[in-house]
Amino acid sequence: MTPTHLLFDRIDEPGLNTLQGYEKRGGYSALRKAFAIPQAAIVEEISASGLRGRGGAGFKMGQKASFLPKGEMAKYLVCNADESEPGTFKDRELMQKCPHMLIEGMIITTFATGINHAFIYIRGEYELQADILEAAIAEAEAAGFIGENILGSGHSLKLVLHRGAGAYICGEETGLLDSLEGKRGNPRLKPPFPAIEGLYAGPTLVNNVETLATVPTIINMGGAEYAKIGTEGSTGTKLVSVSGDVQRPGNYEIVLGTSSREIIFDLCGGPKPGRTVKMWFPGGSSSPVLLEEDLDVAYDFDTLAKAGSMLGSGAIIVVDDTHSALEVAQKLTKFYAHESCGKCVPCREGTNWTHKMLARIESGEATPMDLDILASVQTQIIGNCLCVLGDAMAMPVGSIVAKFRDELEAEIEAASERANTVPVAPVQDAIPVGAH
Amino acid sequence: MSYFDKRPPVKRYEHGSRVPGWDEAVDLTKPPATVPDPALTPVPAELREKIEAAMALYPDSKSASIPALHLAQQHHGWCSPEAIEQVACVMQLTPAYLTSVASFYDMFALTPKPKHDVYVCTNISCSLLGADEFYEQMCASAHGHEDIGVRGFECLGACDIGPMASVNGEYVGPLNLFDAQLIVEDLEAGRPVLEHKQLRNRAVADPQGRVADWTGIDPVGQEG
Amino acid sequence: MPRPEQTIVKLTIDGREVEAIAGTMLVDAAKQVDVEIPYFCYEPKLGEPVGACRMCLVEIEGIPKLQTSCSTPVREGMVVNTTVDRVLEAQNSVIEFLLVNHPLDCPVCDKGGECPLQDYTFGWGRGKSRVIEPKRHFVKPLALSPLIAIDRERCILCYRCVRFSQEVAEDWQLIFTERGAHTFVGTHDGHPYVAPFSGNIVELCPVGALTSQPYRFRARPWDIEGAGGICTLCPSQCNVEFTVRDDKVVRVLSRENSAVDDGWLCDKGRFAYQAIHVDERITEPLVRGESGELESASWEAALGAARAIAGHRGRGAALVGGQATNEEAYLLGRIVREGLQSHDIDSRLSGTVELGLTRALAAPALQATVADLEFAHTVLVLGTEPVDDSPILDLRIRKGVRRNGVKLAIASARPSTLDPNATLSLRYAPGSEAEFLAGLDAALSGTAASDEFGALATLLKDGGEDVVILWGESLPAQALPTLLSIAGKLGLTDRDGAGLLEVPNGTNARGIREAGALPNAGPGYSEVQAGRNAAEIAAALTAGDVTVLYLFQVDPLRDLPARASWDAALGKAAVVVAHASVLTEGLARHADVVFPAESSAEKEGTIVHPDGRLQRLRAAIKHPGEVRASWQVLVDIAKATGVETGILTAGMAFQQLTKAVPFYAGLTLEAIGGRGLRWPETDAAAEMPAGAAPAPAKVQATEPAPEGKLLLGTYRSIWASTEVEISPALAFTIAEQLVELAPQDAIALGIEHGAAVQVAQNGTRLAGRAAIRTGVPAGTAFLAAGIAENSANALTESIVEVVKA
């Protein structure tokens, strides 16, 4: 029987967050195994596993690692632990409960790619998880898993935990790199891609926590074996964070390809009794929304893409029928307008303009024609921004305008009626004062 | 009349900037803010040592700007001009460099802030579950408590316990309207906040992740 | 780093074939075939593209997403479309987004009519706004500095200004604060953006967000004309464009010349144009009348009075200030040598250098160019502070270090603002330059007296062959043979990309010397009977051996050391004739005739850049008041002393000069044109007489200051100039005497930063303010020279006492 739980198996075990607890479970055996095989073969194992990035873009990890130039030079591995995509909280659980799994994955990855400097960029709000990771790094260092000539392999590694300070854009890999260099977290132009010119202008591999934490498993079971789990294009298991209107929200490890309905209903209990799924985000707030009729799609990268959305970070947000489409769209735009770094014009102005248009709908100052402008503004954003944060608002908002047009038109009508009887408050700017 | 002209008029903004700083001119009597001279900028020894230790962790010491600002904020309570100038002095950067960095990130306060931070998540998942009402209640409960600062925050990465808040870094949830008052009381008493709702003690939702001898809090919706 | 090689790439843009140098960005390649792609944030002068405004999106066949043409380099076979629907739609969109918040206040905006946003909106916008949301409104304009106003409503966050501050000037004072749509341009805690190059941001701003306080609302684009010129306020000789309205200069812009200035200006060059049109300027001749005061006079009366010098044959002398043109210097040489039959003319006021040595230092094969600073392996800055002495070079050096990995070494007495960029910074005691160079010379021969010398020698020898030594004229003459020896050991002669580059004390010092205004050299560094130099002239005046002094745009009391003895010397002179634009103290007290001098915006003539580039001054405006062309006045004076020059136009003066200076042979004003021409690169350069360097002399070690006293060093700030003093916009820069002290000395003396101090020496007392500066070597005090009051020029000895006032 193929295993279904590779990362979360008995993760609640007390003491698993310590080196002792982790080693008792066979921790760091993958590292020993890796040191015994040639570096190139490790990258091949990862490629053979078909592991796709768990951070959002779903890019194959083995392929990305193979882009790194070979040879002696300052190269870097950066673990993306920014986890700021609304609805996403899986890396948090992993780092808090089994930090050594991530650390072991990072050591193997750096060994395979000839990297001697690694960083974990964790969002500043995750104070507990950062403290736990820091302690775990210290333990691993004391045990000789990190440092000079690790276990006599000749591989050396310096691993630094870096705490961010609250900015969603620092999850975008190039924004993260600028932030890690001590700057404002503005995304950079690509190309050059980080694998060629990243941190401190050196070749840099950026991977998500879950991606890196999967590496020891792949080494232990072998890439080919791992690839047997899941579907052809989406191998392995995936941590999904389910939240919103479900009865049992939380993190679940699923085999890729499981039906979405199974996740939302069987695992999470679906919406409260008497309510139905109005829409759901399959991969974080940046993914276009799907409807109840889409619940049977298989939860994997390709099927979700075919259904017009994406797997993203694996964060399912369920919205039940007690909420209005306008409310959801407004929440989204407020977030993206607040988080736009401001560097590029379509994202900075487009998110804010969208927010103001939605506010006009609410205050009764819109006509159905505004929905056309709203939709057109979303297409003007998509594809024209420096990074994809702009798209990350435009895609779901665009999908809401398209899929809930009737409801929005009705809302416009109703709001104008209200506005004619009740005085409206002045339009507010997208971002409330106080968020400095 | 064209398509656009038929739309109703919009009620104007009241005049004025909603962003602190936008409407401010510089003070021409001040000197330019260049890299502080170590001989002229006293830095508390403890703060200096910690910043220097952070700088030593990176191939390029500038990388330590965020950690250093965290340290300065801890030391001074907020990223005051003085705090920023001290960091600038140790790192040999201009204060403007650090102001620019600090103002980009939500966790740095460039104006004085209360001692206690209550970040209430008001993003999508939490708000579907009533975060906006909780936020209002939290503001009301903290009203009059000068040392408690309540802020609406974007997704804090704990939607599983939504509606939730981070109280001085401690994640608590799911919150109901009564919890607002309890948070205030716990803070004023100097106790751990809402111990029975702290994320640190909560089990994973995935049944296969659970263990029999778990002593903490059950996942949301899976009590008993 | 040596300059990169260039290869050619072929591609197609909008159906047109383009050949472009590899590495060229698509926007620039498109310009070559007259395809205009609009953009805001792209500005290659600022470094790598940021791709922020998204205005320049184009379609590249084979790539699904539109790409920013500002950041995509040309590739062989690329097919680019800039006018297809999806590109036009993207351009429409970006303009529309920009206007969501940009105010439509063009009628009252200072940028209106010369605003890229306005032009692009017209050319690439939708023509109809769909935005009915209210825009943001803010208080405007606000002060960003005494020179610059900021209008945040109009800012489109294109990054240009902040990138300038951060990546070009590297002063890091101007920043973006906040995030997203809240982002705004500002400074730390309300400090003003005051820095030597701040004005460039006004020129960079593509909208009316940043405006020049002195220019705001002085003219509209259709009232003005632009006229090319050269800034003559320092030896950088940046190329400028004067904005002229009603025959008045109302603004100075950069006229980019990568061989000279890279398209930047310092704030002195940008704002001191105000000195042209202020009441303090002398615009009519002055003659000392019966009352003993200088009084306005007619040209006839003034020229008549000046003719008195003709009666002092054999006893006349002249000092030539750095702003003189080549032609003026040449004519002054004729007046002194032929007319007054004297040999006493000097322009190298810091001390005379032997003729053989002068020639050797100016040898064409040894000259480095400004651009070499950017591509050298190593640059050694020796005895000069570029930001004060030749500001634009400061930016060029930073650029080389930042972009091309040039290694920078600094050897100076005073800490340099370039120290943080340097691989190595060495300090020597003021006055011990010769000793320092002897040490370096020995280290290059393998006997390093210290690790520091060893490290510097290794850097210069092993860092790559292309070494440029940027040296200041203030190095004492006795140090120069050693400098030549060092250049020889490093093989700097005959190497393109390597060599010496002098930062002289005067703007056109090089041209003036080449025109023959030296006591020991005639035009073209020809041999002449030796005369007195500046210091000797002072002595001879005091002794009565010289009775006439001609001061061409120089005031010894202001510009030279030993102020008291000059005061006495001038008091003894029978006739003092001066050309000046401001009545400085020495002239007010001692001049008998003062002719109004021209500003560089009024002058015709040529000047020579320190790297040998002849540049042309052209009249942008008419002479104000009674001002006349100085060459004409000099021709008249020459005539009075019996010299028939035959010169009737400025051009004829230049022709005569090219005849007198063999290595200028064949140069024409047309050839010099608007970009200048380096004579060392012409065939005639072979006519430059060969130099001969004397053997370096033995040097004496400098003694440290005795207990309780300090060694005196001086500096001349970028702002120390009369033009700055009378320009109202720059009034805020006028510095009092800032006495720079090492922290430990300040503690020992009980002096706090900013405290009033007295600097005493031999009964002379100067008032100043203490400026404690880490990096100032203990035992040394640095005082400002060349300032109007309490200038270090009053001091004569190398030791001073600094006490609390």
Ligand SMILES: Cc1cc2nc3c(=O)[nH]c(=O)nc-3n(C[C@H](O)[C@H](O)[C@H](O)COP(=O)(O)O)c2cc1C
């Ligand atoms: C706006 C934005 C936010 C992102 N946030 C995160 C994040 O919080 N965590 C993460 O791992 N990846 C995030 N990503 C994806 C990263 O850019 C990058 O693709 C990922 O870290 C690569 O790792 P992976 O290949 O292991 O998934 C974000 C991307 C964008 C555009």
Ligand code: SF4
């Ligand atoms: S002030 Fe001008 S130059 Fe600076 S970002 Fe704004 S628009 Fe650009």
Ligand code: FES
């Ligand atoms: S988010 Fe800032 S430009 Fe894309």
